[in-house]
Amino acid sequence: MPSKQPDRSSIDDMLIKSLVEVRRQFDAREDTWREAALQTFQKYLEAIGIDPALRAPIMKFRNERANDRFLAARRGQGKTGTPMPANKSQALTIGAAAVTVLHERGKHDIGEAVKAVARAAGINGKKLGNFRDNINRATASDDVLKTYPEYLAAFREWQTEDILESLARVRGFVD
Structure with a gap:
């Protein structure tokens, strides 16, 4: 870690x-x-x-x-709409990276990985899956697209148990 x-x-x-x-x-x-x-x-x-x-x-x-x-x-600047708060965006980005790494390790299909990460992080699984899909389509924000590979690289160095344990820390960041 x-x-x-x-x-x-x-x-x-x-x-x-x-x-x-x-x-x-x-x-x-x-x-x-x-x-x-x-x-x-x-x-x-x-x-x-x-x-x-x-x-x-x-x-x-x-x-x-x-x-x-x-x-x-x-x-x-006269812009309307409310972008996703950074706390929520960061937690979902971390979760999406964890899903990808769990899937890459071959022990989980995407759906199982989303459920495991959502449970560990206290994140809604459907929102997490949709958010990850947006990353893969490159339709997420520039900040998310920049930080996602950084989380991926870090998680690829960790053991699966350490990844799942670390996800408990994002619980307070997603309302």
């Missing part, structure tokens, strides 16, 4: 570098400084080995802030 932890010096360097960037955004009055500060905190907690389940609320809060900012920008 995850790689070995970096030494304390590199963690401190990462934290300082990230805080300098947050300060730059703050001084420049960029809208993203709040999410950057939360991201810095989240990355720091990850680097020092804090359990992902304990970090999850911070990630959800950061994504909600980013969604609010994104929707306000869309409205300011």
Whole structure:
């Protein structure tokens, strides 16, 4: 699963570098400084080995802030419609990648893999299947199409049990 932890010096360097960037955004009055500060905190907690389940609320809060900012920008541009929130999109992207890897390993057909992942992640199986289909048709958002291969690559390195166990962490991200 995850790689070995970096030494304390590199963690401190990462934290300082990230805080300098947050300060730059703050001084420049960029809208993203709040999410950057939360991201810095989240990355720091990850680097020092804090359990992902304990970090999850911070990630959800950061994504909600980013969604609010994104929707306000869309409205300011006169765009209508409500895109899928980042929390939900990310959870479904993770789930879709897990389905693909389980299927690739030959122990599950697509339907069985969707059911196993949906059960482990607390995601509606039909929504997960449809979302995965949209990825395969390349009709999902650009962010999803960019991150899906990254999750695939990561999951291909993990044992099946570790994948299914990790899916419990996305439960709070899909409403």
